Amino acid sequence: MAKWTPKHEAPEPLEGPVVATITGGTILWFVLFLAQLPFYGWFDDHGHLWWLWTCLAGAGLGLIGIWYVRGRDAAIARDRAAAAASASGTAGPAAQ
Numbered sequence: 061m062a063k064w065t066p067k068h069e070a071p072e073p074l075e076g077p078v079v080a081t082i083t084g085g086t087i088l089w090f091v092l093f094l095a096q097l098p099f100y101g102w103f104d105d106h107g108h109l110w111w112l113w114t115c116l117a118g119a120g121l122g123l124i125g126i127w128y129v130r131g132r133d134a135a136i137a138r139d140r141a142a143a144a145a146s147a148s149g150t151a152g153p154a155a156q
Contacts, residue, residue, distance in 0.1 A: 078129045078132075078133065079126065079129050079130055079133060082122060082125045082126050082129050083122075083126055085118075085122055085125075086118075086119055086122025086123060086125065086126060087122075089115050089116075089118030089119040089122055090115070090116075090119040090122075092115040092118075093112065093115035093116045093118075093119055096111060096112050096115060097112065100112065
């Protein structure tokens, strides 16, 4: 097992426009669903109806992802604000 143990520390995760990325992906899945909807009969006749439902599931899961990453970004912002407040010596309006 020691053969598979990493010998260096993992790099820091890359941060970027996470909300925009998830929103764009969600929109893409929903557009693909809408684009395939007129061909419902063809998909059903050829046994490919799962393509349609996969796109709808991707859009639905994307909505959950948007909710999650917006909450994550808000939590990161709150943590940064709290760290900045404690570093400057102010405890905020609740301490007055």
